[in-house]
Amino acid sequence: MKNSNIEIVDLWDHLLINPAEISTGSNTPYTVYGPFFKKFKGQLDKVNFDNEEDKDFKFEKLKDLDDELIESKLVTKSKTIFDEFLKNINFSGIGICPCRPGEIGAEKLLESFSSSNKITSYHLARDFPSEDGTSYLSGSLRFGTISIRSLWKKTLLLNLINEDTKKIQSIETWQKELAWREFYQHCLFHYPELEKGPYRKKWNNFSWNDNQEWFNRWSEGQTGVPIIDASMRQLNQSGWMHNRCRMIVASFLVKDLICNWKLGEKKFMELLVDGDLAANNGGWQWSASSGMDPKPLRIFNPYTQTKKFDPLCKYIKFWIPELSGINNSEIINGDISKLEKINYPSPIVSHNVQQRIFKTLYATI
Numbered sequence: 001m002k003n004s005n006i007e008i009v010d011l012w013d014h015l016l017i018n019p020a021e022i023s024t025g026s027n028t029p030y031t032v033y034g035p036f037f038k039k040f041k042g043q044l045d046k047v048n049f050d051n052e053e054d055k056d057f058k059f060e061k062l063k064d065l066d067d068e069l070i071e072s073k074l075v076t077k078s079k080t081i082f083d084e085f086l087k088n089i090n091f092s093g094i095g096i097c098p099c100r101p102g103e104i105g106a107e108k109l110l111e112s113f114s115s116s117n118k119i120t121s122y123h124l125a126r127d128f129p130s131e132d133g134t135s136y137l138s139g140s141l142r143f144g145t146i147s148i149r150s151l152w153k154k155t156l157l158l159n160l161i162n163e164d165t166k167k168i169q170s171i172e173t174w175q176k177e178l179a180w181r182e183f184y185q186h187c188l189f190h191y192p193e194l195e196k197g198p199y200r201k202k203w204n205n206f207s208w209n210d211n212q213e214w215f216n217r218w219s220e221g222q223t224g225v226p227i228i229d230a231s232m233r234q235l236n237q238s239g240w241m242h243n244r245c246r247m248i249v250a251s252f253l254v255k256d257l258i259c260n261w262k263l264g265e266k267k268f269m270e271l272l273v274d275g276d277l278a279a280n281n282g283g284w285q286w287s288a289s290s291g292m293d294p295k296p297l298r299i300f301n302p303y304t305q306t307k308k309f310d311p312l313c314k315y316i317k318f319w320i321p322e323l324s325g326i327n328n329s330e331i332i333n334g335d336i337s338k339l340e341k342i343n344y345p346s347p348i349v350s351h352n353v354q355q356r357i358f359k360t361l362y363a364t365i
């Protein structure tokens with residue numbers, strides 16, 4: 001920013017607690033989320049949630065810059081660059097991507113999430129991809145257009161004014177998700193080798209299938225398994241995917257298609273507007289069972305997941321219009337008749353068969 005005569009100041013504000021300052025009783029980094037969360041919560045009283053100092057700071061540093069100059073030159077310039085960027089990467093999802101660019105966009109998202117009943121019913125709605133149940137602040141946190149302190153401060157204020165225990169519980173559920181973000185950053189800070197491969201080294205000996213044709217079908221949303229295809233189409237078209245769906249497609253790629261999770265991790269980073277090394281790597285290692293998560297082997301059945309989390313197939317039918325006329329029970333059971341499928345493929349694999357193969361391979365490591 002030398003040419004624009006703008007001073008850049010480096011400040012600690014990406015996380016609530018510096019990963020170097022949080023450790024177990026034996027002075028080692030945390031590797032399990034539960035105990036991490038307990039310690040993390042106990043250390044929050046060290047955090048300064050009062051933003052007044054920051055406002056003064058901004059004012060001091062920016063007072064020499066004329067407001068009009070910022071409005072007319074910088075904003076217009078960055079908007080032009082942004083529009084140009086969207087055109088060049090051929091991204092058409094700006095209208096259907098729920099994340100919003102910029103500081104004002106982030107504040108609006110927070111306002112809409114926290115002033116409605118969304119935050120107080122988060123614990124009920126967050127797992128249903130057809131519902132408007134989460135904050136969509138991941139992109140803003142990723143790019144630092146909103147501070148994690150302002151989000152946490154909001155939860156503290158809401159907890160003070162809410163008396164209903166269910167509502168307080170819901171706000172705490174959201175806090176726990178914000179803490180997952182801190183946890184994965186903590187893990188990557190202390191174990192930078194996570195970026196390169198599995199935390200559990202035995203996975204280096206696993207015989208991946210890595211079938212390119214299957215991987216392409218997964219990437220394009222053409223596997224013939226509706227919940228997988230709906231999710232991957234959402235990602236391709238909008239640059240974002242619901243958390244429940246991220247877990248389902250990750251499990252499917254690793255445990256049904258037997259493809260190395262590193263391929264999926266890379267694909268996600270290419271496409272996600274909130275792509276973040278720590279959260280993405282943590283999410284993939286969790287799904288692949290190669291990470292710090294103590295549960296050894298977790299396999300999601302895509303049909304059972306559909307029945308639980310998209311029982312009316314609203315999400316599926318939105319992203320796969322070819323299936324809009326199909327009976328929900330056929331979609332949920334995975335037995336759509338050939339005659340009814342118009343331009344929609346048959347499943348590339350059988351979940352039950354692949355699960356058996358995967359478990360046999362897993363037994364060898």
Ligand SMILES: Cc1cc2nc3c(=O)[nH]c(=O)nc-3n(C[C@H](O)[C@H](O)[C@H](O)COP(=O)(O)OP(=O)(O)OC[C@H]3O[C@@H](n4cnc5c(N)ncnc54)[C@H](O)[C@@H]3O)c2cc1C
Pocket residue numbers: 126134135136137138139141142177178179180181182184241242243244246247250268272274275276277279280281282283284287
């Ligand atoms: C395979 C996989 C890959 C993922 N890749 C990313 C990624 O690249 N970037 C990213 O920000 N999140 C990632 N996540 C986590 C999660 O899916 C998204 O943070 C969430 O869907 C964003 O939506 P939201 O902002 O509406 O979240 P909300 O439910 O409103 O949660 C609030 C915030 O908490 C944080 N958060 C929520 N869940 C998680 C989680 N499981 N892990 C870490 N942080 C979390 C996010 O910053 C999120 O914005 C991934 C999860 C999986 C399973």
